[in-house]
Amino acid sequence: MARILVAYASKKGSTTEIAQAIGKELGASGHVVDVAEMGTVTSLNGYNAIVIGGPMYVGKIDGMGKFAKRHSTELARVPVAGFVVCLAAASKDPEGMAWAKKALHAALDPLRPVAEMVFAGRLDPAKLSWFQNWMIKKVNSPVGDFRDWAAIAAWARELPGKMGV
Numbered sequence: 001m002a003r004i005l006v007a008y009a010s011k012k013g014s015t016t017e018i019a020q021a022i023g024k025e026l027g028a029s030g031h032v033v034d035v036a037e038m039g040t041v042t043s044l045n046g047y048n049a050i051v052i053g054g055p056m057y058v059g060k061i062d063g064m065g066k067f068a069k070r071h072s073t074e075l076a077r078v079p080v081a082g083f084v085v086c087l088a089a090a091s092k093d094p095e096g097m098a099w100a101k102k103a104l105h106a107a108l109d110p111l112r113p114v115a116e117m118v119f120a121g122r123l124d125p126a127k128l129s130w131f132q133n134w135m136i137k138k139v140n141s142p143v144g145d146f147r148d149w150a151a152i153a154a155w156a157r158e159l160p161g162k163m164g165v
């Protein structure tokens with residue numbers, strides 16, 4: 001039994017719910033799991049593995065690079081898995097998905113995650129500012145909830161094996 005932290009960033013809540021779903025799955029496999037917003041995490045002491053996830057906003061993953069730098073020494077000692085939530089995965093846009101992976105590597109560098117994933121997220125125009133709605137219209141972004149809960153759970157179930165915990 002390992003202690004695992006799922007640390008996430010989220011502006012509109014869709015990544016929060018994905019992090020919680022991952023945490024639930026890890027807990028069901030017998031591990032002790034904390035799911036926490038990155039900004040509230042002060043120490044990684046006592047964790048045997050860390051899952052880090054964040055949403056893509058204008059080509060950058062919210063919060064992840066900052067978190068990885070702040071905890072670089074502790075993160076280098078444990079297996080790390082990373083995930084990105086974005087809309088490029090909803091439209092299966094290969095360029096956008098390649099960009100998301102590149103952004104994940106950049107945010108976690110020099111760490112090499114033992115597992116990584118790009119998940120489709122949610123875009124709810126009612127939750128966006130006028131300017132954000134203008135931006136997403138301009139890039140013809142798909143609108144809706146594209147989260148694939150079965151795929152999220154399946155990825156989470158594979159993590160302990162990949163993390164060696």
Ligand SMILES: Cc1cc2nc3c(=O)[nH]c(=O)nc-3n(C[C@H](O)[C@H](O)[C@H](O)COP(=O)(O)O)c2cc1C
Pocket residue numbers: 009010011012013014015016055056057058059060085086087088089096120121122123124128132135136
């Ligand atoms: C202003 C804005 C910019 C975005 N930029 C991108 C982007 O560059 N690439 C992408 O694939 N998705 C982009 N998205 C979609 C978000 O990544 C998606 O809505 C995600 O689920 C948001 O996560 P959250 O609810 O946890 O904040 C953008 C969404 C908004 C509102």
